[in-house]
Amino acid sequence: MRLQSLTVRLLIATSLILVTFLGLSAYALDKAFRSAALSGVEERLQNHVFTLIAVAEIDTRGGVFIPQVMPVSRYFQIDDGLYARIVHHDGEVIWQSVSFASLNLPPVEPVPETLSRFQETTDLNGKGLFIYDFGVSWDQGRNKEYYTISIIESLDEYKKNNKRFRKELGTWFTAIIALLLLTLTLLLRWTLSPLRNAAMEIKQIEVGEKTHLEGNYPTELRGMTDNINALIQSNRVRLERYRNSSADLAHSLKTPLAMLQGAAESEQDIKKLSKVCIEQVNSLSQIVSYQLQRAATTGQAPLSKPEPVAKSINKIVNSLNKVYKDKSLDVKLDIDPESVFYGDISDFLELIGNLFDNAYKWADGQIHIAANNITTAEGKCRLTLKIEDDGPGLDPVLAARVMERGVRTDGQGGGTGIGLAVVSDIVNAYDGKLEVSSSLLGGAKFVVIF
Numbered sequence: 001m002r003l004q005s006l007t008v009r010l011l012i013a014t015s016l017i018l019v020t021f022l023g024l025s026a027y028a029l030d031k032a033f034r035s036a037a038l039s040g041v042e043e044r045l046q047n048h049v050f051t052l053i054a055v056a057e058i059d060t061r062g063g064v065f066i067p068q069v070m071p072v073s074r075y076f077q078i079d080d081g082l083y084a085r086i087v088h089h090d091g092e093v094i095w096q097s098v099s100f101a102s103l104n105l106p107p108v109e110p111v112p113e114t115l116s117r118f119q120e121t122t123d124l125n126g127k128g129l130f131i132y133d134f135g136v137s138w139d140q141g142r143n144k145e146y147y148t149i150s151i152i153e154s155l156d157e158y159k160k161n162n163k164r165f166r167k168e169l170g171t172w173f174t175a176i177i178a179l180l181l182l183t184l185t186l187l188l189r190w191t192l193s194p195l196r197n198a199a200m201e202i203k204q205i206e207v208g209e210k211t212h213l214e215g216n217y218p219t220e221l222r223g224m225t226d227n228i229n230a231l232i233q234s235n236r237v238r239l240e241r242y243r244n245s246s247a248d249l250a251h252s253l254k255t256p257l258a259m260l261q262g263a264a265e266s267e268q269d270i271k272k273l274s275k276v277c278i279e280q281v282n283s284l285s286q287i288v289s290y291q292l293q294r295a296a297t298t299g300q301a302p303l304s305k306p307e308p309v310a311k312s313i314n315k316i317v318n319s320l321n322k323v324y325k326d327k328s329l330d331v332k333l334d335i336d337p338e339s340v341f342y343g344d345i346s347d348f349l350e351l352i353g354n355l356f357d358n359a360y361k362w363a364d365g366q367i368h369i370a371a372n373n374i375t376t377a378e379g380k381c382r383l384t385l386k387i388e389d390d391g392p393g394l395d396p397v398l399a400a401r402v403m404e405r406g407v408r409t410d411g412q413g414g415g416t417g418i419g420l421a422v423v424s425d426i427v428n429a430y431d432g433k434l435e436v437s438s439s440l441l442g443g444a445k446f447v448v449i450f
Contacts (some may be wrong), residue, residue: 006192007189018180022177027077041153042132048084049134049149052086053136058145081099082151084100084149085100085149086147087108087110088146089145089146094147105124105152108133111148113135117134128156130152130155131150133148133150134149142394205290307340308340309348313333316349319357320357329363329365330365332369339372339373341450342450343430350421351423351448354420355387358385366389366441367390368387386446388439388441389445390443430450432448435447
């Protein structure tokens, strides 16, 4: 089953992290508590040993006397959980507490003088015990006698304290996890609210209640929302261009068709009728070609990948050099190898194909083609394309109208103007800029800026 909600995903991931982290922390705390508790038991039993040494009295026969009036009265209570005994190194029990009677321990192994031994064990009846053994010696005249003092404590109190600590630790950690998850839930709802708002606005766009995303989104989402708006606008512009192209095509076909119909109904001379038909069919072909190219223009689209232009320019130039090889033109290329075009490469090929062909057609001997990218202050990449020739140039009035479909640059029927109109449409589709002026070479200069 897929988890569709980001909030649920983050909560599950965070919960696993929290449980793992706090679980390890609880384990570490429990281990530290047990270690500290064991150290406390050992230290406490060691103090009992020193207390016994302080109050013990040795008689001349090697016996030990422990007064009943002493700081620890538990030694004299049966099965009170605290036990003590003193054993000679030969294994003879010299003294043991009254409480020791309830234990069933194996013989003690002697401990060297001033050394100690602390261990957790069980008696022969399976009762859990802590045993602290300490080696001592007492002078008996000229002789020195060695003894092992053992202080034994039941594990019951230790286990009870550990159980109580674990219960409190579990309660507190459960409360902390619940509080953290509640806090994270509220935080995630607040953090992810822009995404929910975006999804809501997109649904409103789908049903026609809105035309674009309007929310004030955080910086991390601004790029996404801006691109979504750009995609919506791009699709809207493309659809509008298709509609306009269809309308323009229908409108443009009316006149040639009307002339064909009129000629067919009234013209008696076959030659004149044939001439009219040929002219109008050519006109229809140009109109259809232009409108189809216009409709096929992809136009500016967000998230377009950069397309290198040097290869495309060289490809078109090499083809035109073969077509116009009889003119022996001097073509100078000044192309930045890093120059890129953000859009459909077929649109770029169509544009440079028309502009280059126009320059080759009218140039007397020289053509200069330049392309480079400039990064603007806003951080955007701007492609500038320049095409110059040394041909007859353009009349200023004609230059202002040269991008209109059907306007010819020769004034004598040598061209249709369709190609330059297509160039204008492509530039407009990419929100570019097209400038037409006189070149220093003497002819025309076309500058395209994307």
